[in-house]
Amino acid sequence: MEYDSPYGNKYADLLSNVSNFNIIESTLREGEQFANAFFSTETKIKIAKTLDEFGVEYLELTSPAASEQSLKDLCAITKLGLKAKILTHTRCHMDDARKAVETGVNGIDVVIGTSSYLRTFSHGKDMDYIIKTAGEVIEFIKSKGIEVRFSSEDSFRSDLVDLLNLYKTVDKLGVNRVGIADTVGCANPRQVYELIHTLRGVVSCDIECHFHNDTGCAIANAYTALEAGATHIDTSVLGIGERNGITPLGGFVAKMYVADKRYVSGKYKLEMLREIDNMIAEEVEIGIPFNNYITGFCAFTHKAGIHAKAILNNPSTYEIIRPEDFGMTRYVSIGHRLTGWNAVKDRVEQLDLVMTDDEIKAVTQKIKTLADIKPLGIEEVDTLLRNYHREL
Ligand SMILES: CC(=O)SCCNC(=O)CCNC(=O)[C@H](O)C(C)(C)COP(=O)(O)OP(=O)(O)OC[C@H]1O[C@@H](n2cnc3c(N)ncnc32)[C@H](O)[C@@H]1OP(=O)(O)O
Ligand SMILES: O=C(O)CCC(=O)C(=O)O
Numbered sequence: 001m002e003y004d005s006p007y008g009n010k011y012a013d014l015l016s017n018v019s020n021f022n023i024i025e026s027t028l029r030e031g032e033q034f035a036n037a038f039f040s041t042e043t044k045i046k047i048a049k050t051l052d053e054f055g056v057e058y059l060e061l062t063s064p065a066a067s068e069q070s071l072k073d074l075c076a077i078t079k080l081g082l083k084a085k086i087l088t089h090t091r092c093h094m095d096d097a098r099k100a101v102e103t104g105v106n107g108i109d110v111v112i113g114t115s116s117y118l119r120t121f122s123h124g125k126d127m128d129y130i131i132k133t134a135g136e137v138i139e140f141i142k143s144k145g146i147e148v149r150f151s152s153e154d155s156f157r158s159d160l161v162d163l164l165n166l167y168k169t170v171d172k173l174g175v176n177r178v179g180i181a182d183t184v185g186c187a188n189p190r191q192v193y194e195l196i197h198t199l200r201g202v203v204s205c206d207i208e209c210h211f212h213n214d215t216g217c218a219i220a221n222a223y224t225a226l227e228a229g230a231t232h233i234d235t236s237v238l239g240i241g242e243r244n245g246i247t248p249l250g251g252f253v254a255k256m257y258v259a260d261k262r263y264v265s266g267k268y269k270l271e272m273l274r275e276i277d278n279m280i281a282e283e284v285e286i287g288i289p290f291n292n293y294i295t296g297f298c299a300f301t302h303k304a305g306i307h308a309k310a311i312l313n314n315p316s317t318y319e320i321i322r323p324e325d326f327g328m329t330r331y332v333s334i335g336h337r338l339t340g341w342n343a344v345k346d347r348v349e350q351l352d353l354v355m356t357d358d359e360i361k362a363v364t365q366k367i368k369t370l371a372d373i374k375p376l377g378i379e380e381v382d383t384l385l386r387n388y389h390r391e392l
């Protein structure tokens, strides 16, 4: 009898787009809604070109209705001739759509709130009005030969029947994508799977997802959405956006790389992530968080002796991501009380000092004793090792 791996593909995996997805990079739209963000025209162009070189499939920019300069910047970016498709993001309103179609964009992401919160306290319109206006706006954009996506804001707090009815209607009108947005960051992966799986059975167009990170699920939700059949994921660099932001580009790419290394490293220039995170951190005047995916200062630092020994034997023991694939380097820290003789031995060998294992164990104890008072820098450790060696 043929052996069936319990870890092999399941029937449900046939729906999965984990190895077939597009990134809609929204640093220039959602990211501009981050508290500290102010991007000049030159900065927007630099960001657009850099993300294009990285390989994202789409760049989403702020609505041309926002301001005169937003309109000019959008037009300037559509003229750059980038590989990435240029999208803008507008309200579900004919005035906004008329402005947007004149800018040279490849596509327009139309959005309107469908939860009772937003229907009551934001735009004040009912579902009949939304369906009717959506129809007009979609037909108009399509008549201009421009890609159109229709999305409901606050999808997870919207009535499911309303939502599916709306999406069925816009799918029939021929939208390229529908969008699901967790606008307040309330959804968990199970809820995401259920909603996207249901929607997948109702519409034939692509499905884009947008996840806020208020409760820390933005990356997991994006991954789960792809498993359930979504096709496009919104990201921003470092996750910047309204409040604490959305799915971060680097963290999302890290997750997808682990799922399908060949696919992800084939289509994105992974070694550019550090430059991209640094660029945005500088532009919005923030530091890169210490625990940031891939580019945080300690993302590839190993400390405890047990970890250090195994890592030095085989990095896969405690690393799911190969730092060199992202142009990063691994660091084994030894000047502290949690160190072990195997890690010290590695340093001794790097310094070309010849010592027996017993001697290395003895000098390790010296490091630990000193580090019980305060951690040692690598220069201090090296001096201690050299002095110990000289005295042997
Ligand atoms: C969840 C999200 O991030 S959605 C994207 C958010 N993006 C933006 O807001 C872009 C930047 N925004 C702006 O520059 C301005 O808000 C503008 C130009 C869009 C509108 O400005 P104003 O006309 O001064 O209106 P204001 O911002 O006070 O209120 C929003 C208006 O849009 C309406 N509205 C809100 N959402 C939608 C929608 N999705 N579709 C249609 N109308 C909407 C509101 O009812 C309100 O209309 P009102 O003037 O009749 O009260
Ligand atoms: O257009 C969308 O799908 C998302 C809009 C948005 O930023 C949100 O709902 O948080």
Ligand SMILES: [Zn+2]
Binding pocket: 030, 183, 210, 212, 241, 242, 246
């Ligand atoms: Zn958002």
